[in-house]
Structures are given as structure tokens and as C-alpha cells.
Amino acid sequence: MRLTPLMTWLIVCYAFLYAPIGFLLAFSFNASRLVTAWSGASLRWYVALAHDGQLLDAALLSLRIAAASATLALIVGTLAGYALARFRPFRGRTVFAAAVAAPLILPEVITGLSLLLLFVALEQAVGWPAGRGATTVTLAHASVSVAYVAVVVRARLADAGTALEEAAMDLYAPPLVAFARVTLPLMAPALAAGWLLAFTLSLDDVVVASFTSGPGASTLPMVVFSLTRLGATPEIYALATMIVLVVTVILLVVARLRAARWATASSRPADTGGQHVDACD
Amino acid sequence: MLALPWAWLGLFLLAPAAIVLKISLAVPADGVPPYSALLHWGAGVLPDVAINLDSYALILGDPLYLHALLLSLKVAGLATLVCLLAGYPMALAIARAPERYRNMLLLAAMLPFWTGFLMRINAWIGLLQDDGWINTALVALGFGAQQLLYTDTAMYIGIVYTYLPFMVLPLYARLTQLDPVLLEAAGDLGARPFVAFLRVTLPLSLPGVWAGLLLVFIPAVGEYVIPELLGGPQAQLVGRVLWEEFFANRDWPTASALAVMLLGLLLILPGGLWQVVRRARPGS
Numbered sequence: 001m002r003l004t005p006l007m008t009w010l011i012v013c014y015a016f017l018y019a020p021i022g023f024l025l026a027f028s029f030n031a032s033r034l035v036t037a038w039s040g041a042s043l044r045w046y047v048a049l050a051h052d053g054q055l056l057d058a059a060l061l062s063l064r065i066a067a068a069s070a071t072l073a074l075i076v077g078t079l080a081g082y083a084l085a086r087f088r089p090f091r092g093r094t095v096f097a098a099a100v101a102a103p104l105i106l107p108e109v110i111t112g113l114s115l116l117l118l119f120v121a122l123e124q125a126v127g128w129p130a131g132r133g134a135t136t137v138t139l140a141h142a143s144v145s146v147a148y149v150a151v152v153v154r155a156r157l158a159d160a161g162t163a164l165e166e167a168a169m170d171l172y173a174p175p176l177v178a179f180a181r182v183t184l185p186l187m188a189p190a191l192a193a194g195w196l197l198a199f200t201l202s203l204d205d206v207v208v209a210s211f212t213s214g215p216g217a218s219t220l221p222m223v224v225f226s227l228t229r230l231g232a233t234p235e236i237y238a239l240a241t242m243i244v245l246v247v248t249v250i251l252l253v254v255a256r257l258r259a260a261r262w263a264t265a266s267s268r269p270a271d272t273g274g275q276h277v278d279a280c281d
Numbered sequence: 282m283l284a285l286p287w288a289w290l291g292l293f294l295l296a297p298a299a300i301v302l303k304i305s306l307a308v309p310a311d312g313v314p315p316y317s318a319l320l321h322w323g324a325g326v327l328p329d330v331a332i333n334l335d336s337y338a339l340i341l342g343d344p345l346y347l348h349a350l351l352l353s354l355k356v357a358g359l360a361t362l363v364c365l366l367a368g369y370p371m372a373l374a375i376a377r378a379p380e381r382y383r384n385m386l387l388l389a390a391m392l393p394f395w396t397g398f399l400m401r402i403n404a405w406i407g408l409l410q411d412d413g414w415i416n417t418a419l420v421a422l423g424f425g426a427q428q429l430l431y432t433d434t435a436m437y438i439g440i441v442y443t444y445l446p447f448m449v450l451p452l453y454a455r456l457t458q459l460d461p462v463l464l465e466a467a468g469d470l471g472a473r474p475f476v477a478f479l480r481v482t483l484p485l486s487l488p489g490v491w492a493g494l495l496l497v498f499i500p501a502v503g504e505y506v507i508p509e510l511l512g513g514p515q516a517q518l519v520g521r522v523l524w525e526e527f528f529a530n531r532d533w534p535t536a537s538a539l540a541v542m543l544l545g546l547l548l549i550l551p552g553g554l555w556q557v558v559r560r561a562r563p564g565s
Contacts (some may be wrong), residue, residue, distance in 0.1 A: 006374035010386070013371050017393050017445065020404035023414070027407065035407035038416070080286040090283065099290045107547070108505020109520045110540045113527060114297035117537070121300050145447060146286075190386035198474055204398050207505055211527075226400045228510055232407035240400035247395045253387075 025244065030076035035232045045238040052235065055223055059239075062203055062220035065134055070198035077141070077149025077194060078187070084150065085157035103147040112211030115140045119212060132214030134156035140212040145198030152197065156190035157183075206243060287323065305537035306332045336538035346539065350546065353519040356433075357501035360440040364448040364497050365490065369440070372452035372489075374480075376459075383457070390449050402439060402510050404531075409511070411491050435510035440501055448493040455489025456482070456518045499547050519543055 027035045031042035049055065080100045084093075103111060119129055119136045129135050165187065168178040172234050206221035212221065300537040317333075321504050340346040374384045393401065409430040416426050429435050459482065467477035505520035510516075519539065527536040 004374075006370055006377065009370045010374040013367060013445070014389060016392070016442070020401050020408060020442070021393060021396055023408055024400060024404045036410070036417075038414045076286055078288045079282055080289075083286060087283070096283075096287070096290070097295055100286070102294060102521040107500055107543065109503045109505050109523050110301075111543055113471065113523065113536060113540050115293070115305055116551050117300045117533070118293070118297040121296075124314075139293070140349055143289070146289065146293075206399060214461045221399055224397075224403070225506070225510075226401045228399055228406065232403055232410065236400055236403050237407075240397050240404075243400070244396050247392075 021240075021244065024237045024240045027107040027234055028241040030234055031236060035234060035237070045234045048235050049238045049242075055220070055235075055239065056216050058220040058223040061134060061217065065138050065141060065219060066199045066202035067147060069138045069202045070195050071136070071156075072142040073145035073149050073198040074195045077146040077198075078153050078191060079156045080146065080247060081150040081153030081194075082157065082183075082187075085154045086162070100150045101147055102213045104145045108205070108207035109211075112140070112208040115143065115208065116211040132212060134213075136214070137209050137217065137219060140208050141198075141202040144205075144246060145201055146209065148197045148201065149194035152194040154188060156187055160186045210223065300308075301537045301540050305336055305541045306334070307534045308335065309334050309532050309534050314533065315531050316437045328387035331502055333534075336534040337542075338536060340538055340542060346519075347516070349517050349519045349522040350542070351515065353502045353504075354546075354550075356436070356440070356516075356518060357498050357504070358375075360437055360444065360501055361494055361498040363437070363441050364366050365386050365493065366450035366491065367477055368445055369452055369490075375449070387450075387453060392444050396442065399506070401442070402507065405439055405442070406430060407437070407513060409438070430511065431513040433512060433516060436508050436516055439507040439511040440504060443507065444497040444501060448537050449539055451492035451496060452486065452489045455486050455492075495551060499551075502547060503543060525544045547553075 023035075027038075028045055029041050029043070030037040030038060080096075081092075081248060084097055084100065087093075090096075115136075116132070119132060119139075121128060123131070129139075165178055166181050168182045169175070173181065204221060206219075206225045209222055210217045210225075213222065224236055224239075227236060304316050307318070309315060310317050319427045357523065371390065375383055375390070378386055407413055410416075411428060411430065413430075415429060420426055463481050463485075464477055465482050468474070472480065503520045503523075504518060505524050508516040508521055509524075523536050523539045523543070526532045526539065
């Protein structure tokens with residue numbers, strides 16, 4: 001690549017995006033509590049992190065909420081995305097599309113406030129959900145994430161077109177079989193991406209969780225937020241470093257898997273079924 | 282198959298919106314919940330409706346709230362503009378890179394998103410504090426030490442840093458769709474690269490620009506965490522005021538009325554801007 005002015009600008013912006021992350025990684029290994037001066041390498045903050053019951057409990061709770069809300073959002077979001085991409089124009093489609101996408105840009109304080117008020121009203125009306133806690137945070141996160149899953153699934157289906165499904169129907173596949181053997185494999189990458197996106201959003205959210213959570217159910221971002229109010233903390237840098245490590249490993253594994261699948265799919269061009277579908281796009 | 286998504290949207294989007302509107306019209310009360318009921322079943326068949334506009338009168342009458350709304354629009358507008366000016370060349374650079382590098386470059390722009398938002402803000406606190414590395418660099422360059430943390434500068438840095446990827450993504454998506462043949466044609470007809478960009482690439486990329494502006498501006502107007510953690514006490518954005526009303530003052534009706542007004546503003550503003558742009562454009 002030539003170093004054009006555009007490329008130089010891109011590098012400057014990447015430096016801006018990555019400087020704080022590099023700083024986190026480096027100073028998580030600092031021996032001192034100060035994040036302003038390097039005073040020797042140490043694993044002190046990792047040891048402190050491993051013994052911090054509050055942070056670990058919160059992390060565990062956040063992982064549970066993230067997994068549950070992502071799964072819930074996957075089910076509803078896939079239905080919504082499929083309806084938007086494949087159904088013939090139905091009554092209220094415009095309203096439906098707008099309502100599905102609204103949480104994408106709605107400010108978090110509005111989402112959080114309105115969902116909390118919903119949970120309070122529901123509790124008064126039908127007695128469920130009783131109090132606020134992990135359940136209400138899960139529902140709140142799922143209601144935001146549905147939008148992300150729906151958008152990803154809809155885009156994937158729109159990109160893929162309907163030719164393969166029509167071909168399956170022409171070859172007398174019953175609708176359900178066509179869905180299971182053609183549409184579902186077509187959607188699979190979007191389902192994985194949507195679930196992961198929902199999972200990450202839940203794991204990263206502090207505003208909606210603060211509104212909809214209750215006593216005794218502090219998620220990881222809520223704890224990190226209260227610590228961050230007190231200033232920079234190397235223990236949080238250690239936690240961030242662990243997260244960067246996990247994300248990097250996952251990305252590398254995904255990249256390897258995709259490369260491997262690509263190799264098998266292209267070495268057997270006559271292969272039928274799901275892999276063939278993948279090789280087409 | 283539509284029943285489940287419709288029911289879901291009704292429960293988690295439309296019902297909450299109606300409840301917020303309802304509570305914004307109620308009177309603050311002591312107790313749980315801290316607001317009065319809107320409907321009273323009295324002697325008649327129909328319930329008495331007790332609509333109370335005090336919360337709206339309070340917001341419109343007290344300069345604190347109007348100031349918060351205007352300040353939020355200003356901060357979000359300026360930050361969005363910086364995101365556009367920085368993000369457009371980024372997206373263009375990625376879109377014009379050789380094809381085999383594009384996905385990698387795009388991934389690099391999105392990757393910080395997966396490393397914990399609050400943790401990156403915490404890193405900025407460390408970098409911006411009085412004896413932090415940025416001040417060390419400023420002193421070394423002869424600018425002298427500045428207070429950066431808990432100022433508007435820090436808040437703008439935080440917002441631009443957080444939302445930049447959301448600007449780059451829709452711009453890139455639009456710019457890669459453009460047919461390079463159009464630029465070649467402009468070049469063949471004697472347009473210099475910059476003129477070709479202004480007359481061909483820029484107009485065709487406008488849908489991406491609009492998407493990016495919306496994706497950054499609207500969430501940024503309601504931003505709470507960044508002004509709270511990086512901005513000073515004077516940075517009373519509407520998200521922060523709403524949060525205070527709700528959590529510190531337990532004034533749910535006022536918080537709800539603020540949410541309704543913010544939402545109304547966000548619904549009207551992009552539409553209004555769009556009308557202005559359409560009128561200003563010749564030949565329409």
C-alpha cells in the first residue's frame with residue numbers, strides 16, 4: 001500500500017483509537033498504583049483481581065445476563081429480521097420496521113428509564129417481575145439487542161437473495177425442509193454475528209443496567225463504573241487486558257475456522273449442502 | 282410468525298413509551314412508586330383523568346433544564362461534526378485500499394468496540410490526568426501543564442473516541458458500493474481528483490453521511506457516562522440531569538417529562554434538518 005495522505009490520516013486515527021488500549025495493556029503490569037510513572041513490571045494487579053470477590057461475582061453475573069439476553073434476542077430478532085427480509089408487504093410493515101430499529105439509536109437514558117417504569121408498572125399490575133434484579137436486566141438487554149440481531153439477519157437475507165430458496169421449492173422441498181436446509185445455513189453467519197453482538201452489548205452496558213437493576217444485582221460495568229468515578233485504577237487495566245486477550249483469541253479462532261472451511265469448500269466444488277451455499281457467497 | 286415480534290415490540294417498546302408519557306403527566310409523591318396515579322375511579326362510570334402539566338412547566342420555566350437540552354445539542358453536534366471530518370477520510374482510505382486489506386482495516390476500526398467501553402474511558406482518565414502522559418508530553422513540548430481531565434476537552438475527546446467507529450461503518454458501507462468507473466470517467470473528462478471527489482464521490486456518499494450523522498448524533502445527545510466521568514461539574518448534559526432527577530431527587534415525573542421532551546426533539550430535529558436540506562438543494 002502506498003502512503004497517500006489518506007493512508008497517513010488512517011494511521012493517525014488508528015493511533016488515536018489504539019493509544020488508550022496500549023496504555024491499558026502496559027500499565028496493567030505496572031508495580032505501582034500510579035498510572036503516570038512506570039516503576040517496574042509486576043503481576044500485582046492480576047493477583048489483586050483474582051482475589052477481588054466483588055469484581056469476580058459481578059463478572060459472573062454479567063456473563064450469565066449476557067448469555068441469556070443474547071439468546072432471547074436471537075430468537076425474537078431472527079423472527080423480526082426474517083419477516084422484514086422475506087415476507088410480502090404486510091399491514092403495518094413501516095411501523096414494524098421502525099419499531100424494530102428504534103433501539104439502535106434511542107439514547108440509553110430513555111431506554112433505561114422507560115424499561116424500568118415498565119417493570120414497575122408490570123409488578124403493580126400482575127406481580128411479575130417481582131422486584132428488580134438479574135431478570136429485569138436480562139429482559140432490558142434483550143429488548144435492546146433484538147434490534148441488532150434483526151438488522152444483521154435482515155441484511156444477510158437481503159444480500160443472499162431468494163434464488164436458492166426458490167430452487168429448493170422448485171425441486172419439491174416442502175417449505176419447512178427448504179427453511180431448514182437452505183435458509184437456516186444461509187442465515188447461520190448472521191445468527192452467530194447477531195448473538196455475539198448482543199452478548200457484547202450486554203456485557204458493556206452500564207446505563208440500562210443501572211436503571212433496571214436492583215439491590216444485590218450489580219453487573220460488571222456497574223462495578224467498574226463506580227470504581228472509575230474514583231479515578232484510574234490499574235486493577236481495571238488488568239481486567240481490560242484479560243478481556244483483550246479473550247477477544248483476540250476468539251477472533252483468531254474464528255479467522256482460522258473460516259480459513260479452514262474456505263479451503264475445504266473450495267477444494268470440493270461439487271460438494272452439496274451447507275458448505276456449497278457458503279462457497280457461493 | 283409475526284405475532285411474537287409484534288407482542289415483543291408492544292411490550293418492550295410501545296408500552297414503556299406510553300408509561301413514560303403517563304408518568305410525565307403525574308404529580309411527584311412520597312412513597313412507592315413516587316408519583317400519583319393518572320386515573321381515579323370516582324363516583325362516575327368513567328375514571329377521572331388527572332393530567333398534570335407541572336413537570337413540563339417546571340422544565341420550560343427553569344433555565345437549568347433548557348440549558349441542559351441546548352448544551353446537549355451543542356456538544357453532540359460539535360462531536361458529530363468532528364467524527365464526520367475525521368471519519369470520512371478514514372472510511373475513504375479503507376474503501377480505496379487494495380481489496381485484500383479492506384476487511385482487516387475495517388476490523389481494526391471496529392476492534393476497540395470489543396474491549397470494554399468503561400475500561401477505555403478509565404484509560405483516558407489515566408492519560409488525561411494532571412500528571413498523566415499527555416500533560417508530560419505537553420510540558421516537554423513547551424506548552425506547560427494544562428488541566429485536561431474533568432473539562433469539556435476531555436468530554437469531547439471521550440465522545441469522539443467512542444462514536445468514531447459508528448461514523449466510519451455506514452460511510453464505508455456506502456463508499457465501497459460506489460462504482461470506480463464513475464471516478465475514472467470523471468478523470469477521463471478532465472476533472473482533477475479533488476474536483477472528481479467533490480462532484481462525484483461526495484454527492485453519491487450522502488446517504489452514508491446521513492446514516493453516520495444519525496448513528497452518532499442521537500445517542501450522543503443523551504450521553505450520560507462520558508460527561509459524568511470525563512467532563513467537569515459544569516457539563517450538565519440532559520442525560521446527566523435526567524439521571525440526577527431520577528436517582529438523586531427521586532422525581533420520576535420530571536425525569537419522564539425530560540425523556541419525553543428529549544425524544545420529541547430527537548424525532549423532530551432530523552426531519553426538520555432534512556426539510557431544510559431539501560429546500561436548499563436546487564431543482565427540487
